[in-house]
Amino acid sequence: MSAVLPPSPAPVSVPGPPSLRSAVLGFCIDLLIAIGLLLLLSVAGFAVWGFLRSMGEVQAVRAQGGSPSPAAIMAAIGQPGVMVQLLIALVSTATPAVLLYFWRRRATPAEQATSRAAIRRRSTWGWIAAVAAGVFMLSNLVSVLASALGIKPVPTNLPLMEEAIKQWPLALVVFAVAIAPAYEELLFRRVLFGRLLAAGRPWLGVVLSSLTFALVHEVPGISGNGVVAIAQLWLVYGGMGAAFAWLYWRTGTLWAPILAHGINNATALAALYFFGLG
Template sequence: MNDLPVSPPPAVEALSTPVPSAPAADRSPLLNFFLDALIALVILLVVSIAAGMAWGVIRGFQLVLEARSRGVEIDPAQVAHQLGQPGAMAQLLMALVSTGAAALVVYFWRRRATAAERRESWAALRHPGTWGLAALVAVGVFCFSTATGMLADRLDIKPVPTNLSLMSDLLSQWPLSAVLFAVVLAPAYEELLFRRVLFGRLLAAGRPVLGIVLSSLAFALLHEIPGLSGNGVLAICQLWLVYGTMGAAFAWLYWRTGSLWAAILAHGLNNAIAMAALYWFGLQ
């Protein structure tokens, strides 16, 4: 799945796999890219709303049972008033279910890997160079985001990522769950959706650069949606730059190694470094 020179060095040659041609039925890869993204967005929104409603029902029953245990009658209006907002763990579970549902449905429905692709991916993962590139990309992405944050701070641009408060609460209350979500589950689902499905469709059609640009834009938009935080225009642009660069780096790694596992490893390692920095130094 790489576009390599004709005679790469031996250490790199072992990583190279041919770029698959676009399926005969996929005569409109760009249209299908946006269709994939739209389907994933609809599933994400529907499942998020359903999960929120489910939390509200469960929380409502808890409030009623707690009131009855104290011998107090409570009416529906009071229940609705006392619901409040989901806690950190509830938000984590809702994000996990909605993101996972979107990634898995679109993957199995729209761009499921063939047996040959799975064999090539595992073969690339067994090569030491794949692990080295994954580590290099992870560290490079973290250094770039840190440097960008420091520069933005000097320019008096102080963005607050939408998920920063949630991750801080999770680290303080549920550290193991936070690590499992950020280092294992979220990278797997996000790479499946953004790199395998979205980027992979245009890569297979022979348009990798366009695939990197569009999938990275989608990745950045999902992580920082305008209006969901108090960030100003410049702060949002700085976050988009960080997330977009991150998405481009992981897409390049997938393209370069031919293994989605390499992108998942790099994504998970980057998140692990960021969480360690947040925990020990309070860095973003």
């Protein structure tokens, strides 16, 4: 008597990649959430700082038996210092990146294993070095050509960086070389570019995420740069964002663009320290 075999299990259906429409919609939603949180937290941070400064002024005047006037309170608030601005920038930009990662683009265990394996490959470190060097050379080439044409833009964050490197050099190094690259890559490469990469549209992801990266770093209308100068900065930031997106795509680990980004920022800080301070 022959044994009766159990029926074969039904094949497990593997979901396909998201549609282009779904991926682009998700990209836009992620971007709007990030911008909204960034603006909200920035305003809240400066409001809290202003409130604390005003309360300190009120208490100081009352301790001397006086009555604080609105004009005196406003004068006491003044401009936030370098460290306050760095902390507000950290909270307002890192929070959306971390929130969106855990809420909408968290890596699966398989992706985490792939990333760990990728960062151990020698070729990954070679690509990190190559992209970091390429970004540095591209940025300098664009700057030299622009300078020859009489275009000399001033990045919006340059005055803050110049003051920070004088007053808080160690804090600036930690922020610019370690912290900022981590949360920027988490947002722009993992969340934004990664969504279109997962949908099978990597080149569209490179274009959209690098454009967003450039616009966020140099917002029109908040500096004295003209249209041509802003276009040059966008070219530099956009090229940088595209290179880091390609590096993430090529290596399969987010650690690659984080490290390349950190190397680039370290090089820029060194140049600012040795050549950019009067």
